[in-house]
Amino acid sequence: MLETHKADVLVAGQGAAAFAAALYSARYQLNTIIASESFGGETAIGGLIENYPGTPDIDGFDLMLKFKEQVDKLEVPTISRNLEAVEPSDDGRFICTLGGGDIVDAGSVILCVGRERRTLDLPNEEEWTGKGVSYCSTCDAPLYRNKEAAAVVGGGNAATEGAILLARYAKHVYLIYRGDELWRPEPIQLKVLSQIPNVRVLLNTTVTELIGTDLAGLTSIRISRPMDDHETVNIHPDQTEPMNKSREDDHGKDVIDLDGIFIEAGADPRLEIPDMLGLDLNDETGEVHVDRGQRTSMPGIYAAGDLTDGTSLKQTVTAASQGAIAALSAYGYVLAGEHHYEAA
Numbered sequence: 359m360l361e362t363h364k365a366d367v368l369v370a371g372q373g374a375a376a377f378a379a380a381l382y383s384a385r386y387q388l389n390t391i392i393a394s395e396s397f398g399g400e401t402a403i404g405g406l407i408e409n410y411p412g413t414p415d416i417d418g419f420d421l422m423l424k425f426k427e428q429v430d431k432l433e434v435p436t437i438s439r440n441l442e443a444v445e446p447s448d449d450g451r452f453i454c455t456l457g458g459g460d461i462v463d464a465g466s467v468i469l470c471v472g473r474e475r476r477t478l479d480l481p482n483e484e485e486w487t488g489k490g491v492s493y494c495s496t497c498d499a500p501l502y503r504n505k506e507a508a509a510v511v512g513g514g515n516a517a518t519e520g521a522i523l524l525a526r527y528a529k530h531v532y533l534i535y536r537g538d539e540l541w542r543p544e545p546i547q548l549k550v551l552s553q554i555p556n557v558r559v560l561l562n563t564t565v566t567e568l569i570g571t572d573l574a575g576l577t578s579i580r581i582s583r584p585m586d587d588h589e590t591v592n593i594h595p596d597q598t599e600p601m602n603k604s605r606e607d608d609h610g611k612d613v614i615d616l617d618g619i620f621i622e623a624g625a626d627p628r629l630e631i632p633d634m635l636g637l638d639l640n641d642e643t644g645e646v647h648v649d650r651g652q653r654t655s656m657p658g659i660y661a662a663g664d665l666t667d668g669t670s671l672k673q674t675v676t677a678a679s680q681g682a683i684a685a686l687s688a689y690g691y692v693l694a695g696e697h698h699y700e701a702a
């Protein structure tokens with residue numbers, strides 16, 4: 359039988375932002391419900407997390423279990439259904455429809471639904487995630503200290519930054535991009551990249567195959583064209599000599615032995631609910647625009663974590679802190695109807 363639940367705050371999501379939002383919301387004595395069908399978010403599939411303060415070297419799934427345990431102690435109910443629709447009522451509340459048809463009549467809503475990562479859509483990519491295939495160089499680059507070689511796929515800022523960071527750890531780095539020039543990167547990054555001695559940039563190139571075994575994970579990749587020792591790449595006007603810093607034996611090869619590959623092809627914020635509500639988005643990133651209080655453009659609706667433009671540092675620690683801030687704003691709204699959204 360379909361049910362109607364009543365809450366001060368509905369939190370959509372079961373990742374870092376959502377659990378932090380629910381923790382703070384419940385501690386503000388707000389009647390809180392979490393709705394989401396899948397536990398843990400990206401942190402739970404991120405493998406070893408080395409940079410969450412206070413808990414060094416913890417598996418992402420275990421870290422999320424700790425988040426959940428802390429919220430469970432406050433007896434916050436979780437409904438294992440996704441949020442499918444939100445309709446504002448005249449009295450400032452929200453009629454929220456969950457998968458399966460249950461309704462939550464909520465005083466405010468905190469959206470913590472994250473992003474959808476773009477993949478290469480290659481066989482074994484999913485199976486070998488965490489076994490040589492990664493989607494976050496900021497998170498995993500330090501695992502490649504003194505490793506022989508790693509690659510970054512993509513042509514935007516995240517990929518360029520990833521290659522620069524990875525070059526501090528691995529001996530050889532390949533930056534692989536299908537276009538004929540890197541895509542709108544910051545000039546300073548290009549300058550740094552052009553001066554790094556161990557990054558080879560392969561333009562007009564795609565990854566066509568991930569090679570390895572289920573036991574070992576990824577061991578090499580096949581690319582769409584053989585490498586040429588004579589090819590040069592100019593990526594910055596201040597570059598003293600044209601790059602390409604080839605590794606010994608690169609010439610003629612279309613299979614590159616690697617310890618890991620980082621797919622930095624971007625991620626798309628989950629916008630079904632924000633679009634439904636007509637929330638302001640960031641013009642450049644397409645993320646939900648929030649102000650310093652994690653307020654969206656609609657009074658009573660808050661957003662936190664990777665879904666938002668709150669920070670370009672998309673990490674568990676920032677998602678959690680945004681969730682906490684969103685809960686404080688929701689508290690202000692539920693108690694006094696306060697909502698001072700700063701649009702700029």
Ligand SMILES: Cc1cc2nc3c(=O)[nH]c(=O)nc-3n(C[C@H](O)[C@H](O)[C@H](O)COP(=O)(O)OP(=O)(O)OC[C@H]3O[C@@H](n4cnc5c(N)ncnc54)[C@H](O)[C@@H]3O)c2cc1C
Pocket residue numbers: 370371372373374375376393394395396397398399400401402403404405406407408409410439440441442470471472473475492493494497498628662663664665672673674675677
């Ligand atoms: C491979 C990988 C490794 C990483 N490693 C690290 C690391 O080492 N350190 C670090 O700090 N960060 C790391 N990150 C980044 C970190 O995981 C994210 O920044 C963080 O998970 C963002 O949290 P979030 O709560 O905003 O979103 P998410 O964790 O993505 O959670 C979103 C939640 O919303 C749910 N959801 C989706 N749609 C709906 C809906 N309609 N209704 C309800 N719920 C919905 C999802 O199921 C999920 O539970 C890594 C990311 C990846 C992909």
